[in-house]
Amino acid sequence: MKTRLLLCLIPSVVLASPLPKQLAVPGGIAKIPVGQSAQPAPDVSFYGKRVLVTQQNDQWVALVGIPLSAENGQHKINISHHGKISSQAFNVDNKDYPAQHITIKKKRMVTGFTEQDLKKIKADKVSMGKAKAVWTEGSIDADFIAPVEGRLSSLFGLKRFFNDIPKRPHNGLDIAAPTGTPIVAPASGKVINTGSYYFNGNTVFLDHGQGLLSAYLHMDAIHVKTGQQIKQGEPLGTVGTTGRVTGPHLHWIVYLNKTPVDPALFIAEDIPRLDARNNK
Ligand SMILES: [Zn+2]
Structure with a gap:
């Protein structure tokens, strides 16, 4: 009887999987309680996009990704519970991201695209757009480790200029490491897209559940295939x-x-360790 009781208790422990750090700023994450977990989970949306809802203690919590373009001040999530719609306000604080000027020697990566380049860029956008739209119901894995051992070379959110031309802000975290350094899955998930893209190079997308996705760009080799289930720490390919x-x-x-959103919020414990390499 004792063993059976223990087995019954384990699932509730597993459900309390660690969540990313909350930082309600543009490019950050808002964690918003949306009801008691004794009730079924509500559907939550933010500007028409479905939001991840997971259990924390006895609460359902919405993990809202805040766009870099979000204005400071009050924003709202919409909550649907048994067809009953309500909304909940939360505040987005200011965060000023620094500017970064980058010189790209290969000019055709910034301007002067050929007809063929533009065709490839367009096709890439369609393929990656499909990956970014993946939504899988059910459990999530937000318990991340750093995907590569390296130096933090460029932080998330920087306002970017390529050859003095303003481009979209930096939408990821750069970890510099020698070519061939292994890249591993930071958490369990499913490979939903692999490709060789014009700007992003060799790329892998992982699905960790309910719109929590991760992507790995500029890879040398890709060691996984679309559809493959992967566990935390398993190789995806190389830098x-x-x-x-x-x-x-x-x-x-x-x-x-x-x-x-800022990947650093998912690996708060690894950040000081990676950052320490910058000062070596
Ligand atoms: Zn980058």
Whole structure:
């Protein structure tokens, strides 16, 4: 009887999986309680996009990805419980991200695209757009480790200029490491897309459940296939220089509700260790 009781208790422990750090700023994450977990989980959306809902203690908690473009001040999530719609307000605080100027020697990575380049860029957008739209119901794995051992070379959110041309802000975290350094899955998930893209180079997308996705860019080799289930720490491939880069590094993106958020919030414990390499 004792053993059976223990087995019954284990699932509730597993459900309390660690969640990312909350930081309600543009590019950050808001953790919002949305009801007692004794009730079925509500459906939550933010600007029309479905939001991840998971259990923490006796509560359902929405993990809202806040776009880098979000204005400071009050925003609302919509909550649907048995067809009953309500909304809940939360505040987004200011965060000023620094500017970064980058010189790209390969000019065709910034301007002067050929007809063929533009065709490839367009096709890439369609393929990756499908990956970014993946939503899997059920359990999530947000218990992340750093996907590569390296140096933090460029933080998330930087306002970017390529050859003095303003581009979209940096939507990932860059970890620099020599070509061939292994990249591992930071958490369990399913491979939902692999490809060789014009700007992003060799790329892998992972699905960790309910719109929590991660992507690995500029890889040298890819060691996984679409559809493959993967556990935390298993190899995805290696660090490389494919696509628009100035040197070997991993550009790592994490999405919540189709919104890139700061990956550092998921690996708060690993950040000081990786950062220490910058001062060596
Ligand atoms: Zn990057």
